[in-house]
Amino acid sequence: VLATHIDGKAIAGRIRDGVARRARALRHGGHPPCLAAILAGDDAAALSYARSQEARAEEAGIDYRLVRLPSDVGSSPLIDEIDALNADASISGIMLHLPLPRGDDAFSVQQRIAAAKDVEGVGAENLGLLMMGRDALVPCTAAAAFECLRSVVPDMTGLDAVVVGRSVIVGKPLAMLLLAANATVTQCHSRTRDLREHTRSAKLLVVAAGSAGLIGAEHVSPGAVVVDVGTHRVTVLDADGVERIRTVGDVRFDEVASIAAAITPVPGGVGPVTVAKLLENTVRACERMLAAP
Numbered sequence: 001v002l003a004t005h006i007d008g009k010a011i012a013g014r015i016r017d018g019v020a021r022r023a024r025a026l027r028h029g030g031h032p033p034c035l036a037a038i039l040a041g042d043d044a045a046a047l048s049y050a051r052s053q054e055a056r057a058e059e060a061g062i063d064y065r066l067v068r069l070p071s072d073v074g075s076s077p078l079i080d081e082i083d084a085l086n087a088d089a090s091i092s093g094i095m096l097h098l099p100l101p102r103g104d105d106a107f108s109v110q111q112r113i114a115a116a117k118d119v120e121g122v123g124a125e126n127l128g129l130l131m132m133g134r135d136a137l138v139p140c141t142a143a144a145a146f147e148c149l150r151s152v153v154p155d156m157t158g159l160d161a162v163v164v165g166r167s168v169i170v171g172k173p174l175a176m177l178l179l180a181a182n183a184t185v186t187q188c189h190s191r192t193r194d195l196r197e198h199t200r201s202a203k204l205l206v207v208a209a210g211s212a213g214l215i216g217a218e219h220v221s222p223g224a225v226v227v228d229v230g231t232h233r234v235t236v237l238d239a240d241g242v243e244r245i246r247t248v249g250d251v252r253f254d255e256v257a258s259i260a261a262a263i264t265p266v267p268g269g270v271g272p273v274t275v276a277k278l279l280e281n282t283v284r285a286c287e288r289m290l291a292a293p
């Protein structure tokens, strides 16, 4: 049996419809939601990602302000920019495109973003609230992977979930979301001794290891639901001998799709849902700001 393909574009479209409705209401009330994105440097890939973000935001009725800074910018002007956006009442959410061009550590810059505008959910306050099971702005990729799982398994109570990866923006927050949904969670990482033994016990398997093709059929039990967060641009040799650049995930799609119950493709899985979650966090931040005393 071939696995159901979890359609990230369709899930993202549903999220964006809800976002668009809420954005319209906010705009009619005189408070259009606005996402500010900071892009330091002129990396072509980052700029093209920002442009596609802008297009998705505008489709959903969210204003988008791209703040461009030179590639030699240091942390201090970046922090000044964040302070200005924090203080600007017309800005609902702030996100920072990474990596920073000089290779600077983004930590101190990201932590400067006001918690109420931290729509990537990368600040200590939102991550702490998530861990405490409180209302938080959840990191978009983790929220997106969770949404993909939930689209096929609405009730995760008691199910064995395995997360491969423990990064602050994906693996860890995802484990928190799964715990809150009453799954039994195992977290694997680069020092896990027998990865396969763990992943084979999973009914729900989410892979965010950043390693192309890491997970194959031998890692997956029949009937598991597999969500692949990895994205890698690789050069492959086609049957006709032509080299092509393709986007692949951490999961070997064809072999895993032949035994899993459901699986996200790459591209077209978690990726589009991540952008939709960023927009959802932005309308949410805008609504909360208006509701605040």
Ligand code: NAD
Pocket (backbone or CB within 6 Å): 141, 164, 165, 166, 167, 168, 169, 170, 171, 188, 189, 190, 191, 192, 195, 208, 209, 210, 211, 214, 229, 230, 231, 232, 270, 271, 274
């Ligand atoms: P990261 O490099 O910060 O973290 C990778 C994690 O995987 C680490 O915790 C590490 O311990 C673990 N790991 C690495 N190799 C492993 C192995 N062989 N076995 C077990 N665990 C291993 O990466 P990240 O930021 O969490 O991103 C993960 C992947 O997701 C990347 O491919 C990235 O491009 C992709 N990504 C996709 C989206 C999206 O929207 N689809 C967003 C962010 C990141």
